[in-house]
Amino acid sequence: MSLDQNKIPQATAKRLPLYYRFLNNLQMQGKTRVSSKELSEAVKVDSATIRRDFSYFGALGKKGYGYNVEYLLGFFRKTLDQDELTEVALIGVGNLGTAFLNYNFTKNNNTKIMLAFDADPEKVGKEIGGVPIYHIDDMEEKLGNVKVAILTIPAQEADRITERLVVKGIKGILNFTPARITVPDDVRVHHIDLAIELQALVYFLKHYPLEKIDNEEENTY
Amino acid sequence: MSLDQNKIPQATAKRLPLYYRFLNNLQMQGKTRVSSKELSEAVKVDSATIRRDFSYFGALGKKGYGYNVEYLLGFFRKTLDQDELTEVALIGVGNLGTAFLNYNFTKNNNTKIMLAFDADPEKVGKEIGGVPIYHIDDMEEKLGNVKVAILTIPAQEADRITERLVVKGIKGILNFTPARITVPDDVRVHHIDLAIELQALVYFLKHYPLEKIDNEEENTY
Secondary structure (H helix, E strand, O other): OOOOHHHOOHHHHHHHHHHHHHHHHHHHOOOOEEOHHHHHHHHOOOHHHHHHHHHHOOOOOEOOOEEEHHHHHHHHHHHOOOOOOEEEEEEOOOHHHHHHHHHOOOOOOOEEEEEEEEOOOOOOOOEEOOEEEEEHHHHHHHHOOOOEEEEOOOHHHHHHHHHHHHHHOOOEEEEOOOOOOEEEOOOEEEEOOHHHHHHHHHHHHHHOOOOOOOOOOEEEO | OOOOHHHOOHHHHHHHHHHHHHHHHHHHOOOOEEOHHHHHHHHOOOHHHHHHHHHHOOOOOEOOOEEEHHHHHHHHHHHOOOOOOEEEEEEOOOHHHHHHHHHOOOOOOOEEEEEEEEOOOOOOOOEEOOEEEEEHHHHHHHHOOOOEEEEOOOHHHHHHHHHHHHHHOOOEEEEOOOOOOEEEOOOEEEEOOHHHHHHHHHHHHHHOOOOOOOOOOEEEO
């Protein structure tokens, strides 16, 4: 079945990596099928949305059977371009940056941190997780053709560094600083604010308490 | 104007902390009003949704003026219970955990990491960012009345530790491990998978390239 990428709505596309990762875990556990209800509980998207999303992928769940895990994984792998590597630069080798370098992303993904930058002379010239650390002053020279950067620098540096990245031609930034950064229209930023994530969890706990259901059903996240 | 918390739809409630943080930044920059278009670009929620959300807050934007920043902030502060502190425990003082302890969350928020746990004897008994680190074996004894935990442990530890947290009575978990964890229905988990965040950014970059708009409009994230 051939499928035109552009026909997947953007909201659906946004959930693809989430579906992919969850189904990958299922397959590793030896599961061959999954219901939209199970998926719904695991990825926290309602069942109706999942069924609509999956219909775009050419996957039709069968009643009492669910979806074929292997078919879906094959589709997602193709769609997410698992085989085509995207090189990523990490800016700022503090604790959060170091966590990223140790974690790296090669195990399941099509992304790899190729190089890192920091201003600390103690760090420059070293490697963490096999990734070389260069001086932040050499950023433009070393970045080469890299188009994606992870920002793990102090908030007060965010604007200045972002400006340099944009001038150099970076097109995607994963911003982990608490600062909101300003970019031209053709640069994509995903902002992950750790404080807001925690605050949202606490807000939900207070105002939308969950209830224990009798049949001891459990949720996987 | 009095407002029944329960009348805010859950999808709207989920965006509250995001709105709050952005408006707080605006006020720090001395701005007194904001349009739904500006808000939309900054928080990446479409204008129509923002207008609907804000109508639940009793905030009606005026054409050509926008929303009053101070009114909204006052409302959000009350709603997010900024004044009531929620105590949080951090489990796992590796690089990511250390980043959280140094960052902590007291500056703008109603959450504070009160204590941390790790198995490394080098770390136990020390403090980072003023937060004491205890041995993971003493977790049940030290947790006291804390109901929220941040998980920054290795993936292979996630299930075992989660089980202990649930037995002890933890009701909210911010899961930063790549592992999906299983909890009873009355425990809320927010899962932040750093690999998926990066993968989603890369996927968007490839399939939904942004275009430079003529009038050099810029976006703030």
